[in-house]
Amino acid sequence: MAASTKLSSFRLPPLPTIGEIIKLYNLRAEKQLSQNFLLDLRLTDKIVRQAGCLRDAHVCEVGPGPGGLTRSILNAGATDVLVVEKDTRFISGLKLLSEAAPGRVRIVHGDILTYRMDRGFADTISKPWDGDPPNLHIIGNLPFNVSTPLIIKWLENIANRTGPFAFGRTQLTLTFQKEVAERLTASTGSKQRSRLSIMAQYLCTVHNCFTIPGRAFVPKPKVDVGVVHFTPLVQPQIQHPFKLVEKVIRNVFQFRRKYCYKGVEKLFPEASRFELTQKMLQNADVDPTLRPTELTIPQFRALADAYAHLCTHEPSLLHYEFREELRLKPLTKQGNKPEDTFIMD
Numbered sequence: 632m633a634a635s636t637k638l639s640s641f642r643l644p645p646l647p648t649i650g651e652i653i654k655l656y657n658l659r660a661e662k663q664l665s666q667n668f669l670l671d672l673r674l675t676d677k678i679v680r681q682a683g684c685l686r687d688a689h690v691c692e693v694g695p696g697p698g699g700l701t702r703s704i705l706n707a708g709a710t711d712v713l714v715v716e717k718d719t720r721f722i723s724g725l726k727l728l729s730e731a732a733p734g735r736v737r738i739v740h741g742d743i744l745t746y747r748m749d750r751g752f753a754d755t756i757s758k759p760w761d762g763d764p765p766n767l768h769i770i771g772n773l774p775f776n777v778s779t780p781l782i783i784k785w786l787e788n789i790a791n792r793t794g795p796f797a798f799g800r801t802q803l804t805l806t807f808q809k810e811v812a813e814r815l816t817a818s819t820g821s822k823q824r825s826r827l828s829i830m831a832q833y834l835c836t837v838h839n840c841f842t843i844p845g846r847a848f849v850p851k852p853k854v855d856v857g858v859v860h861f862t863p864l865v866q867p868q869i870q871h872p873f874k875l876v877e878k879v880i881r882n883v884f885q886f887r888r889k890y891c892y893k894g895v896e897k898l899f900p901e902a903s904r905f906e907l908t909q910k911m912l913q914n915a916d917v918d919p920t921l922r923p924t925e926l927t928i929p930q931f932r933a934l935a936d937a938y939a940h941l942c943t944h945e946p947s948l949l950h951y952e953f954r955e956e957l958r959l960k961p962l963t964k965q966g967n968k969p970e971d972t973f974i975m976d
C-alpha cells in the first residue's frame with residue numbers, strides 16, 4: 632500500500648495530450664532533424680520499462696521533442712530528468728512539463744553530440760566501475776541521423792570511462808533503425824554481423840528489446856525501429872585502447888563478404904603486407920579463410936592482441952591507414968578491382 636502511494640506521488644497531473652502540445656506550439660516535424668514523434672504513451676511507457684527500475688533515478692533524455700517519452704520517464708519515478716533538445720521550438724512545451732513536475736526536469740537547449748554529460752550530474756551519484764551501475768540512465772528515441780555517430784562516441788566513452796561513464800557503468804536504452812538495432816546485437820555467423828556488433832558487444836551486454844513498427848510514429852518513417860538496451864561490462868572483452876580495437880575491427884570488416892585476411896592485409900603498408908598479415912593471423916590463431924561475419928569476439932581479441940604486439944615492435948604501424956594511402960594514390964594506379972570496393976556499415 633505504502634509503495635503504491637509513493638509511486639502515485641510521482642505521477643504527473645493532467646496535461647494536454649502530446650497531440651495537443653504539437654498543435655498548440657505548431658510543432659511540424661523537421662525532416663532535417665529526423666523528427667518522428669511517439670504520441671502513444673503506452674508505447675513510451677514500454678520503452679521506459681526496458682531501462683529497469685527508475686525510482687529516484689537520474690536520467691538524461693536525448694531529444695525529448697514534444698515530451699511523450701519524458702512523461703513516461705517521470706511517471707516511472709525518475710526524480711532528476713535532464714533533457715537535451717536541439718530544436719528550440721520544443722522548449723516551451725518542455726517548460727510546461729517541467730512546471731507540472733516541479734524540480735524534476737532540467738532543460739538543456741543543445742546538441743547531444745557535443746553536450747558534456749559529465750558536467751550534467753553531481754559526482755555523488757557515481758558508483759565504482761566494478762560495482763552496480765549508478766542510478767543514472769540515458770534514454771532516448773534517437774534522431775536517426777545522429778544515432779550511429781552517437782553510439783560510437785559513447786562506446787569510446789565507455790572504453791575510456793569518460794563522459795556519461797565517468798559516473799560508472801551508466802545504462803542506455805535507445806532506439807535505432809531496425810537494421811542498426813539488429814547489427815548492434817547480431818551474433819557470430821549472422822547476416823547482420825558487422826563492425827557495430829563487435830564494437831558494441833566487446834564493451835557491453837547488448838539486448839534488442841523489441842521492434843516498434845514505423846506506423847507508430849508521426850510522421851511515419853520509412854523504416855521500423857528497434858529499442859536496444861546497453862549495460863557496460865565490468866571487463867571489456869578486448870583490453871586495448873579503443874582506437875586500436877576500432878582500427879582492427881574496421882579493417883577486418885572492410886571486405887565483409889571476403890576471407891578475413893583481405894581486411895587484415897590492409898592494416899599494413901604494401902612492402903611488409905604479406906609477411907605481417909601471415910604473422911598476425913598465425914599469432915592470433917585465426918583461420919585466414921573465415922569471413923569477418925564468422926569471427927567471434929575472442930577471435931577479434933586475439934587479432935587485436937597480435938596487432939598490438941606487432942605495433943610494439945614497429946610503432947609506425949599504428950599510424951598507417953590504408954584508406955589514406957588509397958586517397959593519395961592517383962585513381963588509375965590503384966589497380967582496385969570492383970570487388971575491392973569498401974562496404975561501410
Ligand code: SAM
Nearest residue numbers: 667668669694695696716717718742743772774
Ligand atoms: N522523444 C520524442 C518522441 O519520442 O516523440 C522525439 C523523438 S525525434 C525521433 C528526435 C528528437 O531529437 C527531436 O526532438 C529532435 O529535435 C531531437 N534532436 C535531433 N538532433 C539532435 C541533437 N543533435 N541533439 C539533441 N536533440 C536532437
